[in-house]
Amino acid sequence: MKPSGIGGQAVIEGVMMKNKDEYAIAVRKPNKEIVIEKSTFVSAAEKYKIFKLPIFRGMLSFVESMIIGSRTLTFSASFFEEEEEVKPSRMEKAFSKIFKEKAESVIMGITMLVSVILAIGIFILLPGFIAGLLTEVVQSRVLLTIIEGCIRILLFVSYVAAISQIKDIKRMFMYHGAEHKTINCIERGYELTVENVKRQSREHKRCGTSFMFIVMFVSIIFFIFIRVEQQWLRYVIRVLLIPVIAGVSYEFIRLAGRNESKIVNILSRPGMWLQALTTKEPDNDMIEVAIQSVEAVFDWKEFLNTNKAKTSRNKSARKTVKNSKTNNGNENSKLNDNSSKENNKINQNKNINNMKIEETAEEIIAKKESLKAKSKVVADSTLQHLEADKRNDIEEQNNQKKDDLSKDNKHRSEKHKKSGNNNSKSSEGLKASDKKHPVDEETAAAIGELKGNPYIDEEEDDEILRALDRYLFINEKSKEEE
Structure with missing residues (x-):
């Protein structure tokens, strides 16, 4: 009123x-x-x-x-x-x-x-x-x-x-x-x-x-x-x-x-x-x-018109204020939504980055493990190859030695048959054959150690058997060194 x-x-x-x-x-x-x-x-x-x-x-x-x-x-x-x-x-x-x-x-x-x-x-x-x-x-x-x-x-x-x-x-x-x-x-x-x-x-x-x-x-x-x-x-x-x-x-x-x-x-x-x-x-x-x-x-007519104008102005003002509040609220809500969306994006990016970091760490660890495994395999394979090469070298050396020994024995046997010398002569012939056919340092060292070879029997007169005994001694010695 x-x-x-x-x-x-x-x-x-x-x-x-x-x-x-x-x-x-x-x-x-x-x-x-x-x-x-x-x-x-x-x-x-x-x-x-x-x-x-x-x-x-x-x-x-x-x-x-x-x-x-x-x-x-x-x-x-x-x-x-x-x-x-x-x-x-x-x-x-x-x-x-x-x-x-x-x-x-x-x-x-x-x-x-x-x-x-x-x-x-x-x-x-x-x-x-x-x-x-x-x-x-x-x-x-x-x-x-x-x-x-x-x-x-x-x-x-x-x-x-x-x-x-x-x-x-x-x-x-x-x-x-x-x-x-x-x-x-x-x-x-x-x-x-x-x-x-x-x-x-x-x-x-x-x-x-x-x-x-x-x-x-x-x-x-x-x-x-x-x-x-x-x-x-x-x-x-x-x-x-x-x-x-x-x-x-x-x-x-x-x-x-x-x-x-x-x-x-x-x-x-x-x-x-x-x-x-x-x-x-x-x-x-x-x-x-x-x-x-x-x-x-x-003048009641002027009073009513004035009040209507004031009422309409007040209504429009209240409506404007209400709309402004609504707009501000909408803008604030939009800003809040945008900020929340941005926050969600940031959080998502953080999560993704964290996931990527975790994945990267896992990948790095896996790669490290893989590299370790590969390096181990390579090392193992390399060691195996080295060992195989070493064994092959040793076998080749042994075979060469066997061949040399067999040739020496054959030559000595033929010479023994021809000359009919005794055991002392054969040993001298063996020394002479050694001089004619020099061997490597390991073979020489092994031959130098024949005195302690358990496989050699001093009573055996057969040169072939003594040569085989020397070969077995050298082979066993090389295995012990490996």
Whole structure:
């Protein structure tokens, strides 16, 4: 709900609407004609800046609302006095003679003063007197103050319920309902038509009824802290505190009209419940009067257009902010996705690299093992070849030696047959053959060691057998060296 800044008051067969320094009274006369009077009221806050401060502005507003209310009630009542042709009373004639043109203002002031005195007596002094009768039963001063406040609220509710049964007051409460509905229609953004107004609520947080209830509630809090033994002094202090209490209550009502928080709505609810007694459902004629009163001081069409433009701007701004947040979120999500993808790629690359490193290490190890195996095979094969070559060389040497020995033996045998020499001659012939056929160092060394050959028997006379024994000795010696 957008606050419009306008307020109103029900009068006799009409509605008063106020917007800033202007106010208008619309009254339906007995002939069904609607009369509108527009006036200006300059607040004292324009002259005295102190009344623009919190609390002080509430005190001034309370007094000025009473003044304007008295004026509007007097204006609305004047139409019906003319219709009924009521003759002025002696008091009115006396005031007219004394105050002349100001007589009406003086009478209004006296009426307002009497109303204030009655209100103070009924709602301030009477509850305190009743609570004072309970001092012998209730010893707690705080509890007595709370009881006093409850009595005050009960008296106010009873008073409102009683006067609502009066026919004229009941019709005034119907106009009060028309006033609330009309203001709610504007502030909720609807065009000011009878049909739109009828659908609105009769409750409003800035209502005077809620203000009076808050005054009574705040008074309980203030009066708790008044600790004065003299009863008359306690009453004086309470009366003097009324403007301050009204100022504090005004600040709350002003806040409630601009705030939709849950706490404010809860605190405003009791006063809005009380409006069920001070407002009634209006008829179409009453709604028309309230609409004309509003239109006299307030351009509701411009108000609605301005609010629609603000609402659309706010919506577009919120939409832009939302879209920007969404875009930022999408960008952030994209960035996060990209970063996550990059991280995944990096992790994958790391894993691949690790796998490659592991594979490379394994390959290197395998290659090393393979090389070791190959080198071992090569070494083994090389050793085998070397051993084979060595064996072949030894065999060739042995074969050569065998051939040489066989040739020597053959030659010796033939020579022995021819010469018929004995064994000593054959040995000499053997020495001569050795000189004719020299052998290598190993054979010579082996021959030099024949003396220790276990295979040679000195008794054997056959040279061939001795030659074979020498060969076997040399072969076994070569195997031992390998």
